[in-house]
Amino acid sequence: MACRPAPEWELAAAAAKNILPLTSACNVRCVFCSHRQNPPGLEVFFLPHQSLVAIRERAAFLDRGKKIVIGESVTRILEGEPLLNPELLPILAWLRRRFRQTPIALTTNGTLLTPEVVAELAKVKPLEVTLSLNSASAEGRRLLMGDRRPEIALAAPRLLARAGIPFSGSIVALPQLVGWEDVERTVRFLAKAGAETVRIFLPGYTHLAPPELKFPDDLWDELRRRVASWQKEVSTPLLVEPPGLTDLKAEIRGVLPGTPAAAAGLRAGETIVRIAGKAVFSRVDAFWRLQAAGTVTVETEAEGKARAVQVTKMPGARSGLVFDYDLSPTAWEEFLRLLSRERPKQVVVATSELAAPLVRAAAFREDLPCSLTVLPVPSRFFGGNICCAGLLTVADFQAAIGATKADLFVLPGIAFDAQGRDLVGRPYAEAAPGRKVVLLDA
Numbered sequence: 406m407a408c409r410p411a412p413e414w415e416l417a418a419a420a421a422k423n424i425l426p427l428t429s430a431c432n433v434r435c436v437f438c439s440h441r442q443n444p445p446g447l448e449v450f451f452l453p454h455q456s457l458v459a460i461r462e463r464a465a466f467l468d469r470g471k472k473i474v475i476g477e478s479v480t481r482i483l484e485g486e487p488l489l490n491p492e493l494l495p496i497l498a499w500l501r502r503r504f505r506q507t508p509i510a511l512t513t514n515g516t517l518l519t520p521e522v523v524a525e526l527a528k529v530k531p532l533e534v535t536l537s538l539n540s541a542s543a544e545g546r547r548l549l550m551g552d553r554r555p556e557i558a559l560a561a562p563r564l565l566a567r568a569g570i571p572f573s574g575s576i577v578a579l580p581q582l583v584g585w586e587d588v589e590r591t592v593r594f595l596a597k598a599g600a601e602t603v604r605i606f607l608p609g610y611t612h613l614a615p616p617e618l619k620f621p622d623d624l625w626d627e628l629r630r631r632v633a634s635w636q637k638e639v640s641t642p643l644l645v646e647p648p649g650l651t652d653l654k655a656e657i658r659g660v661l662p663g664t665p666a667a668a669a670g671l672r673a674g675e676t677i678v679r680i681a682g683k684a685v686f687s688r689v690d691a692f693w694r695l696q697a698a699g700t701v702t703v704e705t706e707a708e709g710k711a712r713a714v715q716v717t718k719m720p721g722a723r724s725g726l727v728f729d730y731d732l733s734p735t736a737w738e739e740f741l742r743l744l745s746r747e748r749p750k751q752v753v754v755a756t757s758e759l760a761a762p763l764v765r766a767a768a769f770r771e772d773l774p775c776s777l778t779v780l781p782v783p784s785r786f787f788g789g790n791i792c793c794a795g796l797l798t799v800a801d802f803q804a805a806i807g808a809t810k811a812d813l814f815v816l817p818g819i820a821f822d823a824q825g826r827d828l829v830g831r832p833y834a835e836a837a838p839g840r841k842v843v844l845l846d847a
């Protein structure tokens with residue numbers, strides 16, 4: 406695996422998406438860490454601890470109207486543990502002075518969330534933490550993550566709750582290693598400690614993963630079944646990743662207590678059909694429009710019954726509704742603009758196996774001016790169960806497109822860097838040589 410220092414253009418491109426990577430260093434060794442099963446040829450970048458000086462320069466690219474994200478993996482920059490950066494606290498304090506009201510989202514493995522650190526984090530609110538706990542037992546943390554001091558992360562949820570820092574829990578579910586009981590116990594532990602949501606991931610594995618990380622496809626169904634049954638007893642919204650969506654119905658996954666949506670009486674399982682009298686395009690549309698709206702009428706349907714409620718809130722304040730992520734309305738609008746600009750007779754959208762049913766669902770509702778083929782593209786490069794758009798390569802697109810004829814090929818922008826190159830450095834135009842290829846950001 407080629408691993409070079411991250412170039413400034415990659416960091417600037419991340420900052421333009423309000424993502425601030427602070428380091429690639431990590432102090433644990435998760436069995437499911439993607440760094441350990443990447444195929445050769447992958448072009449990834451290593452990031453040494455970033456200084457406050459470097460962050461101040463990059464901050465020019467940040468949008469103060471959007472959440473600043475720290476510690477999330479950015480396609481090509483190896484993720485690390487942000488709390489390892491010795492300048493993290495000065496960086497957060499500076500960001501707070503520069504962007505007074507902008508929420509900061511910090512993802513951490515929890516190993517360094519001591520009482521002293523949590524007290525410092527409380528000074529930079531609005532801050533939300535995603536805690537990658539993975540297991541609520543010391544043995545589980547040791548086994549899954551190689552955490553030598555699991556007691557720190559296990560105490561962190563209560564510390565965060567006491568400090569008034571909203572947090573969500575995340576769990577990479579490996580029942581074949583720790584047992585279903587451990588997964589369930591961890592869900593309940595996070596919910597009881599006050600997590601706003603709990604995300605449960607089935608780990609992606611590539612064809613290079615060790616046998617213990619591989620599992621049959623029906624484990625996804627089993628996880629979804631089990632989570633649905635835990636959800637009956639747990640009020641905290643539980644989200645399975647990937648959610649396996651095939652439609653764009655804006656079904657509410659959960660409602661955060663004490664929020665405008667809870668005060669309005671909205672409930673998990675209801676589908677939002679209209680907001681302020683205008684039809685809802687997707688879950689993402691419902692989430693964004695409710696976030697932007699002030700007091701507004703929301704029409705829902707559940708079990709054949711329709712009702713309308715008023716959600717009372719300030720514009721820009723969160724509604725408290727939790728949805729799975731599906732399709733962005735702005736991406737679809739951009740696609741329609743592309744069609745009216747290019748006027749193709751035949752268009753092919755080549756996208757991930759996860760996104761393909763959602764694109765079909767959007768197209769089904771639309772009277773498109775051309776014929777559309779949606780091509781699900783399997784990941785051959787990574788293999789295993791990898792099925793997200795951000796990990797598709799030019800060779801994957803080529804294999805799926807083959808001799809398919811069309812005037813226009815649309816590929817997901819997330820699979821390419823700011824220079825239009827895939828994860829091994831090939832330009833996107835090579836996906837369909839000699840034909841018109843366009844990238845679209847979701």
Ligand code: SF4
Nearest residue numbers: 431433434435438514
């Ligand atoms: S905490 Fe993240 S970066 Fe560190 S080993 Fe685990 S998965 Fe990899």
